[in-house]
Amino acid sequence: MGAGRSPADPAPAGETDGQSGRDEGASEAPASGEAADGQGGSGESGGSGGQGDAAPADGPAPTGRPRRSRRFPRFTRDTARPEGGGRAASGDAPAPARQWPLLTVLCAAGLGLLIVVLDPFEQAFRIGTILIGCALITGAVLRWVVPSVGMLAVRSRFTDLVTYGVMGTLIVLLALVAQPDPWLDVPILEDAVRFTIR
DSSP, rough: OOTTTOOSSOOOOHHHHHHHHHHHHHHHGGGGOOOHHHTTTTGGOOOOOOOOOOOOOOOOOOOOOOOOOOSOOOOOOOOOOTTOSSSSOOSSOHHHHHTHHHHHHHHHHEEEEEEEOOOOOOTHHHHHHHHHHHHHHHHHHHHHHHOGGGGGSSSSHHHHHHHHHHHHHHHHHHHHOOOOOSSSSOOHHHHHHHTTOO
């Protein structure tokens, strides 16, 4: 049917609608990532390339939008994974083992909250609060020492160290100076309270 035709010859009337529709689809197809031999050249068996201005099947593919790759881009245009945010154990390990730094901090803080809520002994409030603060300080130490801490890494290493360390230290200090009968006596706090409240 079309084996002996050259690209300059007009197409027969019966094939005009089908082929022109296919060629227009092929010229617009590079946006979706199809090459010229996908639609235009497959319509004819054993013939030359497409009709009219379309590129031949063995020629270069038409230029258009490049295909989107599933690989990570070389230059990050979005929020990157924080430094040290990889797995804390190998990929073969179960999920809890891969996130052991975060689970350590969460379990210690949860135990402190449980002690505060249940109040099983005298000074339980102080002990539970100190345990919560120590859990945050432990998170800061893990963030500094362990190269990959998994989901414990939220921001940059410096920011996480400052956040966990300062918050943990403040919680421990507040638990130590809590009234009544504080375990830590700070004269500056007494003067500040005397001048501001009394």
